[in-house]
Amino acid sequence: MIDVIRIFGPLFVWFATFSAIYGLQGLVCSEHWPALGLTLSHGRVALVGAWLVAIGIQLGLVAVLQMRRVAPATGLAGDVSIWLGWSAVVAIIWSSFPVAVTSTCG
Amino acid sequence: MTTLVLLVGCENSLSTVDPAGPAANVIATLWWIMLAGATLIFVFVMVLLALTFRRPGVADADNPVGEDGAARGREKVWLVGLGLCFPLVVLAALLAYGLVIGERLLPRDDPAVVTVHAEGRQWEWRFSYADAPDLVTENVLHIPAATPVDVRITTVDVIHSFWVPRLAGKLDALPGHENVLRIEAWKPGRYAGVSAEYNGPGFLGHRFVVIAHDAEGWSAFLTDGAP
């Protein structure tokens, strides 16, 4: 099972972090955000922060995949899961970079 | 006579590739560029496919051509080069282009903006005007030409979609939400509009017209309520 989890894990985590950032963006543009006494520039900071954290998580995951404790039983699962770990890093950078460039709620 | 026919044809036009305003125009340009790029890529792939048949098939090769020393090199060319890097580069460029355009089309603050309301219902549109609060028009939207106009879109029943293809893309009318679409017509004229999201048996006839006025016509409309 560890082989299967290694293969599907990294991008699954991407889906979770990506959705979380999307959720945060929804929150920033909702009425709850000003109700908390926060402005759109706080929102931008929070979003960019979340993005960096997400990248950190994905990088951490690549490191975890190298650990002896989660070693795969087949070489194939080892290779494929490391590639997919890096793919997830690229995916979170790529899919969430708009936090840094587009207008927040327009 | 022919001019008249042409005019009528033009008035009815719902063509996205015959833009009459800045938003529709940048999108039309985007389309032509994407079409050119897509054609190139398609031809490239088809040529590669055709070339694989360059060697006559050995009908009775009993065992398949197995792995050989060249396998790794092949993986590099086909998978890393063509499969991975080629799409990444093309897509990054296209994505950036699309996002820049998208940002430009947003209804940003602009002192010149004229605001109108579009309220969809089964199966008509009611338009009202921030500059003339008592004025309501049905299925005809009046705007000033060469001026950015914000259309505030709402619905009283099901989901509709406000679409004037020659001026801009479409935007939905969702129950409980107000959506703002920026449109602009370069020149005075009549532009056909439709509801684009399926909304029941009257969908086909759920149309409207946008009339863009010159400055005089616009102020006349605002004061008299008639063009």
Place this chain on the structure above:
Amino acid sequence: MSPLRRHRQLTRIWQSDPGWKGWFTTVNHNDLGRMFMGTAIVFFLIGGILAMLIRAQLATPRSAFMGPEVYAQVFTMHGTIMMFLFAIPLIEGAAIYFLPKMLGARDLAFPRLTAFGYWCYVFGGSMLLFAMFAGIAPDSGWFLYPPLSSTLGSPGINSDFWLIGITFVEISAISAAVEITVTILRYRAPGMSLDKMPIFAWYLLVVALMILTGFPPLILGSVLLELERAFGWPFFQVAQGGDSLLWQHLFWLFGHPEVYIIFLPAAGVISTVLPVMARTTLLGYAWVIAAAVALGVLSFGIWVHHMFATGIPHMALAFFSAASTLVAVPTGIQIFAWLGTLWKGRPQLKLPMLWIIGFFATFVIGGLTGVMVAVVPFDWQAHDTHFVVAHMHYVLVGGFVFPFLAGLYYWMPLLTGRKRFFRLGETAFWLVFVGFHVTFLAMHWVGLLGQRRRTFTYEGGHGWEVINLISSIGGFITAIGFGLVIIDIAVNTVFAARIRRDPWRAGTLEWAMANPSPAYNFASLPRVSARDPLYDDPALPHRIARGEGYLGDAYKGQRETLVVDIATGEPLQVVVFPPNTPLPIILAFVTGGIFLGLLTKLYWMVPLSLIGVAALMALWAWGLGSRGDDVMRDVGHGLNLPRAATVPQPPGWWGSAFLLLADATFFASLIFGYAFLWTVAPNWPPPAYLEPGIIGPLVGLAGVVVAPFGIRLAERHLRRGGTMWPGVALALAGAAAMATAAIMAVRAAADPELHAYDAIIWVIAGYVLVHVALAAGMSIYATVRRYAGYVAPDRFGEVRIARLWTDYASVVALIGLAALQLPGAVT
């Protein structure tokens, strides 16, 4: 034993009952796979006839052939049938039929579940057909957006047929996905480690996991919309705190993965067939696996690209535009892996290859237009026009129908045992291929000229007439082509000569058996040591037939196959499958009572049917297991293995685990919906949030802790030879406490019609109650089984299953009840 005697004995063990009865009692994947595929093709013909009606209507402007009401039913049913009753079931059927053969097993993990799924599909599909022939079919488009599809826009029964019928059919998708997953992971030939698995199995593993996590949002959406329609719970009604956008999110959370659920099996077919056609092996096996996994998971993160025109902020659109372009990368990797494979081999233009070429020429265009509509501004223009109709048909027909036709011709010998003699196939290919492009290529353009999808006719003068006429002519050519394909197959099935084994000289295990495939697949289960076992050892089929593998002795008339380790493929257990039985069709029929009761509003049928379902399920499970006799089995080659029913994690545990994966996705979607409404819906906050109080949360929390503890205690006592009762009593007490807390929440929100928040409380609390009841029921069941001798100190697998469900119930009770209290607690 001679090969012929072995063949006779195994056939007697595995074949279906004689006569017409066999159709209804068979649980063999050979039969059910064919039945699934055959039924799906019937639905394809019906959907195709509807497509022809559409094209006939649109051939000329102002056509009087259909009015808007009829047209609405026709396009809705065309889309619905093609997506839910043709594509997905065809995939399931192919997986059911081929996977065990490719993996080296004699059947799927849960044969009766296969049959149950099939009958749910037939019954649910029949409901929709009935609605269509009665003229009361769903009519708000295949994605059924409320409020148009809800009571406001569709007061009649039309939408109910969709919501209830499709949910019924979905049961078959979920059950097929559970068993495909378990089968691929555990039911393989000895020695088939993950890195020797056929590529098709990798694809189907991804697909099955996607079905388990992709379909639940739609099932949830259907449940919520039906609750709104039937009882006025306002999930999608904005005035009472609902939001129609919630439906769009739930639908497309399913809908986008769905198109990759359809594409990936087709890609699996290509990855299997194309190398054989080029006399080589697949280039970059590991790369292709990585691409399939990446495609599968990434496709979950792009659902909002169907909602670019809904007025969502540009940043959110940008996320999904970016993610959507990203999916094109693994698709590109696969395309170039296939081209590279052709390049390294010697491609031969046989009929399956012809269809694959058709796939390339078509799917690449569909992929490119897909990238175009992923670019937000362009989609603002193209969305809801015939451009999108053209795009999706390029992807669906080019990316699914063509590859599956390649597969059909490739595997025909296995299915029918016949050679292709009459050469209609080539003509049919050209008709379909040319006809398809004539139909759809220019349709892009008419979309850009402004023709909206779902309009039942159009006026002249837009420059649309010629294109529509050409498109309709193309449509009829395509239809003739498909008709010819069917005639070709029928004629060849009936008249052509028998074919020898492995006609394509392929390397995978399904070709190690005779044509057509025998009911037992393998006379003995081979040990494999390469990815293409038949290339590795050409004599393998003979050795299998001579019984030189495992389990070649037709022992005691039992249906047996091996269970292996997930990663290494080393054999661990022997499983004994149940024989033919009418139980699945009866269970499906009684399950149908639930859906029929909801549809006809004869609500008394629902509890009655539920009791019937529970009783039948108990009966179903009762026949499994072992009383401790004959535990070890000599499988051959000196290997002595335990029966799968006696191990701590029996097949039922694995099935439960993956079913819970789907269940958890359902629950996560529910929580997402709740959070979404809280954040976005205009008429929030509700009149009142729940007052948390002290007692409710405390009681609930106590239950959450006690129930899992109790069931563990029961297991410990059992394994020491003691009584299970104290532990089970604790578990039941915990369940009762959780149920109490849930009921208290429901009573505090007395009126679910008041506000979407109150309705959500009822749904979450109801969900918790159902799972608490399931967990309690399983604990009791395990205890009863102890007295019957099936559960014993050294056979506690069923207690483990009860434990799994108890743990799950506790987790959802904790999260669900906390989520309900949260807003009230913070404000």
